[in-house]
Amino acid sequence: MPELPDVENYRRYLEKHALRQKIAHVAVHDTRSLRHMSRQKLSRALAHHTFTTTRRHGKHLFARLDNDGGWLAMHFGMTGRLAYFDAADKEPENDRVRFDFENGRHLGYVDARLLGRIELADDIDAFIAHRDLGPDALSDDLDSETFDGLLAERKGGLKAALMDQSLVAGLGNLYVDEILFQTKLHPLAHVQDLSAAERRRIYKAMREILRTAIKSGAGSEGLYKRLPKSYLIPRREAGAKCPRCGGKVEHITAAGRSTYFCPDCQKR
DNA sequence: CGGGCCTCCTGGTAGC
């Protein structure tokens, strides 16, 4: 669920609440949320330091440490989020890692299903290369021509390609379905069958949808009500009414994922 | 290289 728009809003949330506050202590409630790292290592790296700035690449959020100790890297899996709270007794359920600041407030890394991971990274570019992540889907460097080139050299299922973080980083199941809906492409379409015009339409829709989702407050409660009425995302239910033609939304599996689309709008 | 399937995880819910 936390895809690019959600993580972008988590980034802004962290900037707003937790920047330049000295970390007194880190409480790791569940080490399964840590990747290649003990709770001692994380505590040592963070205690008595501050987050100075943030970055995001695809679905990864990075917070820089002031001691030149590199970056804290967070991935949110499917149920991860951040929660800033002012008293220990307000700690949310499933808080896996809690950053305690000297001002008495706390930032929680909350992840019910434990599919997300926290780690440390010396260098973001190296991290991205090591993870084989493609360009961020909203990056200024990713223009329509570059995207067209990446897609043009791919084969296979379109949905799988768009979900592949090594092609473009940041898209997940929901926003890929939305892109396909807005561009009227069938979820089982193949990349090699796309025209150049269709590839350009995908690019435009991708950028527009991601920006709109960020503005609509992705990553917080009630997003579905704030998204434009023309969006499919709030109608992810078989038999729901297509917001464009009024037809029936259908459910299939594509690229191994639960997929919703309108068979009347999205012809093969 | 592509595709399909499994695993990690647990909360929520459909179905009996």
Next chain:
DNA sequence: TGCTACCAGGAGGCCC
């Protein structure tokens, strides 16, 4: 009402 079975989904691993 209470139980079980299954699904949600990001990512990585495995096999064909």
